[in-house]
Amino acid sequence: xxxxxxxxxxxxxxxxxxxxxxxxxxxxxxxxxxxxxxxxxxxxxxxxxxxxxxxxxxxxxxxxxx
Amino acid sequence: xxxxxxxxxxxxxxxxxxxxxxxxxxxxxxxxxxxxxxxxxxxxxxxxxxxxxxxxxxxxxxxxxxxxxxxxxxxxxxxxxxxxxxxxxxxxxxxxxxxxxxxxxxxxxxxxxxxxxxxxxxxxxxxxxxxxxxxxxxxxxxxxxxxxxxxxxxxxxxxxxxxxxxxxxxxxxxxxxxxxxxxxxxxxxxxxxxxxxxxxxxxxxxxxxxxxxxxxxxxxxxxxxxxxxxxxxxxxxxxxxxxxxxxxxxxxxxxxxxxxxxxxx
Numbered sequence: 001x002x003x004x005x006x007x008x009x010x011x012x013x014x015x016x017x018x019x020x021x022x023x024x025x026x027x028x029x030x031x032x033x034x035x036x037x038x039x040x041x042x043x044x045x046x047x048x049x050x051x052x053x054x055x056x057x058x059x060x061x062x063x064x065x066x
Numbered sequence: 067x068x069x070x071x072x073x074x075x076x077x078x079x080x081x082x083x084x085x086x087x088x089x090x091x092x093x094x095x096x097x098x099x100x101x102x103x104x105x106x107x108x109x110x111x112x113x114x115x116x117x118x119x120x121x122x123x124x125x126x127x128x129x130x131x132x133x134x135x136x137x138x139x140x141x142x143x144x145x146x147x148x149x150x151x152x153x154x155x156x157x158x159x160x161x162x163x164x165x166x167x168x169x170x171x172x173x174x175x176x177x178x179x180x181x182x183x184x185x186x187x188x189x190x191x192x193x194x195x196x197x198x199x200x201x202x203x204x205x206x207x208x209x210x211x212x213x214x215x216x217x218x219x220x221x222x223x224x225x226x227x228x229x230x231x232x233x234x235x236x237x238x239x240x241x242x243x244x245x246x247x248x249x250x251x252x253x254x255x256x257x258x259x260x261x262x263x264x265x266x267x268x269x270x271x272x273x274x275x276x277x278x279x280x281x282x283x284x285x286x287x288x289x290x291x292x293x294x295x296x297x298x299x300x301x302x303x304x305x306x307x308x309x310x311x312x313x314x315x316x317x318x319x320x321x322x323x324x325x326x327x328x329x330x331x
Contacts, residue, residue: 018231030223031156
């Protein structure tokens, strides 16, 4: 059986792995995707579009078909 | 009595001998999370053992899966919670709201767990520090695009917060542990009985222990390995009932805690 490294070395690597954080470039890439998606979602039902579809019923109540 | 504390066990080691120990999931998890209350104790114990003896830590692939799943929840929780502190990220309002609700739930659970552990003088269960699997699924849903084909957001989150860390974690655990398998030729000398999975059901049925623990105990019973390293009362109890030929190694303070409960076993 292949001899493994001492436990203290493996533990050190585990601790380093647990502390590791994304690079600045990775965060920027994520921001690009998530922030873009933000914009997409805000464009799904623009306020003007919703307002234009609001109908006033004879009873005086307002409704829309969204 | 088939249980021994860390200190007396270390004192038994004369030095340089071959030492085979099976580690169960809660002990392995404790050794892999510095927020776990037993982290310091268990990592020091394994380090001391490793320095004194030629130690082989055995475990099962089921235990590895439990360990990696715990780390998956941890890495994703840490990553998702860090999003709000990153100035580059501007989260959509529905994502922000979902994260805030789930963070609130987690914090409440955490507070209750701290209260419980103080009231019962018991260790904190560190899994309470992380999101539940169902909560991760809830968050995943709000990150998903309405168009299922465009999953870039969630996949990027996994890519930067989870992927590399989980792969590295697996490689290190694979290096640390040897997985027990009755089908591996190089392990044939360790096994003295056939592994009959029906026995795992019998062990679980006899003491009411969980299946993942009964599977590891059943595997150990089929081997010549004498020792099981655990933190779990259930495993200590089941070993006292179903595996008297094996010795359970537990933290010294737990020997005292379990003494009363296991008095007549």
